[in-house]
Structures are given as C-alpha cells and as structure tokens.
Amino acid sequence: MRAWNMALAGALLLAGCSNAPAEKAAEKPAEPAGDNILHISWGGIAEADAGEAKRHWSTWAINLVDGGAAYGWLSDKGVALPHALNFELAGNGKIAAVALDNRFEPVVREDGSMSQAAEGSPVRRFALLGSTKGPEGPFETLVEGEAKADAQTVVKLPKEASARWLRLRIDSNWAGSGQTRLSDVAVLGTLEQRGAAAVADIGGVYSHEYGPIALRQKGNEIFGCYNDGLGALRGTIFGRIMRLAWFSREEGSIGSATLVAANGKLYGFWYRPEDKMGSPWNAARESGLEGADLGKCRAALYPPA
Numbered sequence: 001m002r003a004w005n006m007a008l009a010g011a012l013l014l015a016g017c018s019n020a021p022a023e024k025a026a027e028k029p030a031e032p033a034g035d036n037i038l039h040i041s042w043g044g045i046a047e048a049d050a051g052e053a054k055r056h057w058s059t060w061a062i063n064l065v066d067g068g069a070a071y072g073w074l075s076d077k078g079v080a081l082p083h084a085l086n087f088e089l090a091g092n093g094k095i096a097a098v099a100l101d102n103r104f105e106p107v108v109r110e111d112g113s114m115s116q117a118a119e120g121s122p123v124r125r126f127a128l129l130g131s132t133k134g135p136e137g138p139f140e141t142l143v144e145g146e147a148k149a150d151a152q153t154v155v156k157l158p159k160e161a162s163a164r165w166l167r168l169r170i171d172s173n174w175a176g177s178g179q180t181r182l183s184d185v186a187v188l189g190t191l192e193q194r195g196a197a198a199v200a201d202i203g204g205v206y207s208h209e210y211g212p213i214a215l216r217q218k219g220n221e222i223f224g225c226y227n228d229g230l231g232a233l234r235g236t237i238f239g240r241i242m243r244l245a246w247f248s249r250e251e252g253s254i255g256s257a258t259l260v261a262a263n264g265k266l267y268g269f270w271y272r273p274e275d276k277m278g279s280p281w282n283a284a285r286e287s288g289l290e291g292a293d294l295g296k297c298r299a300a301l302y303p304p305a
Helices: 004-019 021-027 061-065 295-300
Strands: 082-099 125-131 140-146 152-170 178-183 184-191 204-208 214-218 221-226 230-239 241-248 254-262 267-270 276-280 284-285
Touching: 004 021, 004 082, 021 204, 061 082, 061 184, 061 267, 082 140, 082 178, 125 221, 140 152, 178 276, 214 295, 230 254
Parallel strands: none
Antiparallel strands: 082 152, 082 184, 125 140, 125 152, 204 214, 204 284, 214 221, 221 230, 230 241, 241 254, 254 267, 267 276, 267 284
C-alpha cells in the first residue's frame, strides 16, 4: 500500500504539472487573438455521432477537441453528406472565429500502429451554427466557409456571436463523395468563466468499454478507481473539468487524464508519461455510489485519512 501511495503521489505531481492538451497547440500555426474555448482543457466537449459506437476510437468526434492533428474524426462509410457534429462549451462564449484543421499528421503509437488511417477526404464547404438555448437549438448560422484541403483554415465571423451549443455542418469534402475526415476544430473567443457549468456531484459508477469507472467527489477532490481496483485515480475538479492522475497496479505505470463531466457522462483523454496520449476516456453514468457493488474499488474511493 505504501508503494501504491508513493506512486499515486508521483502521478498527482505529473497531473498537476502536466498541461498535455494545451501543449499540443505548438503543432498548429499561429492563430488570431483569442483562446480556443472549445478545447477540452476549457471544458469543451464533442458529442458522439450516430455511428461512432461501431468505429475505432481513433475516428471519434471527441478527438476534434484535443488541440492537435494526430487524432481526428472520420465519418461512417456509406453515410452521405451533409454531416453534422455537435459540440458544447462550458458556458456561453463570445465567438470571433472558427478554425478547421484538415492536416493529416498521424503518429506512431507504442504498439507500432498509426493514430489515424489514410481514409476519407478532408472537409471542404462547412457552416458553424450556434445556440444559447440548448443542445437541440434553435440554431442560427454563425458563419460559412471553405476549408483548405491540407491545412488549418481560420474563418472569422461577420460579427462576434454568443453561443454555448455549436453544430458544425459539413456540406462537402474535397473528393466530392465518400467518407469525410477532419483533424481538429478550434473555436476562438472568450468564455464567461473557464470551467463553468459546474456539476453538483460527479460521484457514481460509469460504464466504459474496459470496465466500470467509479468516482467519488469530496469538495474539489476526486477519488476514483477502474479495472476492478487494479487502477486508481486521484485529482481535482474545477467547474466541470477534472485533472487526474492514474496509477495502474497491474502495469506498475502512472499517467494523467483530463476529463469533463457533463450530461451524465465523462468526456476526455488519458495520457501516458511524457504526455503521450493513450486514447479517449469517454464513459456514461450508470448509477450512484450508494448501493453499488464497489468490490476492490472501495479502498481507492475511501482511502484512510
């Protein structure tokens, strides 16, 4: 247990000092003034598209808010244009511009595979729609534009607009048909408060493809567990943004994670040491902790004082 606590302490230091998503911004060319308020570290999220559950995670929409071109989104095979992708800011934002990144820059993963496959045609014509009412709208068109085939394209809005819920309508790709790909979306502007839209209590059991994740919130502290007690989580929450450290007893390894709690779900990514992205870590809340079978997770959720 002492070794585990020491490892967790090291991981927490890593999570506290790490700024993995923000560091990816160095990969991008210079942008006009304004923060990317859609970035995961600002509490921005991308909702799953209709066919995402059947595709590999390297094609999921959440990859569009990680701030880099290594991982992106790919549309389903056989689904005709136009496509619609839905996003949510952490609060109402003042939006000045939108940037679409069509660059194809896969990286080699630890197992030798590539982060993306050479499939799909980059986005061409698009429109950004926004709403202050809710995820179902009503939406108004904020700007329309054309993205360059293998570059980042910044399109300024005719005038600054307010929105919290965003919809990217993709009208065409550069091939004219077939699957469509996109590496990153940035929304440039200002947010009422970074990490706003706080969740009262994120505690509960969340379903995940590799087994349940259990989280307990105490003030702004987060205690967590995954993989039936073989993995532990510790960190903090600000608004709806969690910065966590993870420790795997099974692998003897540590790393960090950035997660956003919203809509009864977790959205975000986990990272290995040296800020190497592991994969998205999306999950859906199944139940509260009360009455749940916590098993070997109880020790991580309720550590001794």
